[in-house]
Amino acid sequence: MKDLFEGIAYLFEEVLFAPFNAMRELELENWTVANTVNWLFMIIGAVAMVYWVMQLKKFNDNNEESKDVTAHSYL
Structure with missing residues (x-):
């Protein structure tokens, strides 16, 4: 082992x-070369956030989201 x-x-x-x-x-x-990994992660995070917000808008525009009181158990 x-x-x-x-x-x-x-x-x-x-x-x-x-x-x-x-x-x-x-x-x-x-400094910039040493922190390329940080910049790369920040760019990936920003792209992922934009994609996520666009998907939320798409589902909201299609009225696919259940907004009634029983949709979520914590409500």
């Missing part, structure tokens, strides 16, 4: 986090 956990630790520390270790070295040189 010890080898299994050491293998998982190696996978995460040496393989999956390698890009983050490389970006850590760039942090002192260029």
Whole structure:
């Protein structure tokens, strides 16, 4: 079992986090390059929010949403 956990630790520390270790070295040189992952997540979140709001509007325009008092159990 010890080898299994050491293998998982190696996978995460040496393989999956390698890009983050490389970006850590760039942090002192260029702030924007070091925070590209944060910007990427912010862009993905903004796109997902716009998509979600458009879907809500589509269902609202088609009157597919049940708005009566018994529609939700917490009401």
